[in-house]
Amino acid sequence: MDDTDKAIINYLQKGFPICESPYQLVSEQLGIPEAELLQRLQKLLDEGTLSRFGPMYHAEAMGGALTLAAIKAPEQQFDEIAEIINRFPEVAHNYQRNHDLNLWFVIATESSDRIQEVIQSIEEQTRLQVYNMPKCKEYFVQLQLEA
Amino acid sequence: MIDQQDLQLLKTIQHGLPITSRPYAEIGKQIGLNETEVIERIALFMQTGLIKRLGVIVKHQRLGYTANAMVVFDIPDHRVSEVGESISKARFVNLCYQRPRQGKQWPYNLYCMIHGKSREKVCQQLQQLIKSRDLDPYDREILFSKQCFKQRGALYFTPSPSPLSVANG
Structure with a gap:
């Protein structure tokens, strides 16, 4: 895990854009090509540094x-x-x-x-x-x- | 109210978003919605609070966070909201909740989690928190975890029984 991976993790803990090309937007913010972001994110998931990339649901709002x-x-x-x-x-x-x-x-x-x-x-x-x-x-x- | 398509959408994304250039279009393909519809529905879930956050969930251990402390405070009721707002802004506070006191045995009403790279570091951070927020007059305790028996990921839609779960307990 290098500094770019760390920047990705920290950035994506705060949120993820809801638009047509969200990775493009994030990659511009981080100053890396979109393809590199996709590749690094996949790797962080595959090797288990990240347990998940997606939504955190609100239990009570879901009726639970x-x-x-x-x-x-x-x-x-x-x-x-x-x-x-x-x-x-x-x-x-x-x-x-x-x-x-x-x-x-x-x-x-x-x-x-x-x-x-x-x-x-x-x-x-x-x-x-x-x-x-x-x-x-x-x-x-x-x-x-x-x- | 959520409809069948919302439910379908929530089920599809619970395990993760696709890692491709147009993730929302990809999700839509799986459930018969177009990209715009997926975007609008997810944006609405965020607005209504059904989805608290969209993003990555890290494994504490993998990032070197091996010391897990639950810190509890007994804060006078009239100050608890203000203190909660304030401590949740500290960079090292990972969760912050107000909970009911349990009588004299457990008079604490404000809880925060600090995941740190060592117990020493967590204790330092706690001291910093207490000093910067003038919390010294209030009773507190720090409970480190010794052993984790069970830590399940978030699963909202499973065959019965369908348990709800949280991350980072």
Whole structure:
């Protein structure tokens, strides 16, 4: 990955034009030929530096629901609890973090009612309280990760 | 309201945009719309917020971002919007959300993610954030991730059950 690749990644994290020749427009901004941009972008995707190039949907606007939840898993049952949570197809991310609240996971469902059902099932199966922290407000961040 | 063709369009682009000179024409060919119709519909999805962003999603690890911190603050309610707006402008803040407090045990209402190249670097950036925004009087905690058990990409249209997902949790 060289400086041109980095410039492409940083530029395309901020957005992509919606017009007939969007790559042409981006390549002019970056000062490289369009063909080179296409080739480099394809390579970054192929080698896995980029996981995706396309839309990020707004879950709630799509009719779905998302929440961030956490649980205090006792040390000796930790792996078992993590496994129970991971088994739910509605659990999208699950991270262990250094805190009493040591498992943090995102629940994503097709409807908001379903979030409560999933939380209830997790509580029944783990016999632990699930802390539910849905977002009240999202603050817009322009650049995700500087390359 | 979205119609069947919108749905078809959203399904077609969820895995990615074509990397060719006229990507919107290419998408249109697959679903029986012309280039202008695709452009107009996607522009409308952006306007209405159905699509939050169009662009690349990077793999943290590949860019060397191995330290992943969730930083939480207890900000007085009357200041939380202002502080949220302000910290989300810092270059190294990758996500910023306001969330409900969970009683005395977890009184935090403002969350931000900092993905950094090392824990030391993330701690430095956090100190910088606190200093520049006068956040020192407020309680906070920094939670580094130790292990990622599951990280699924964004999939909105799958055979049932159809999970929604987010990037960069």
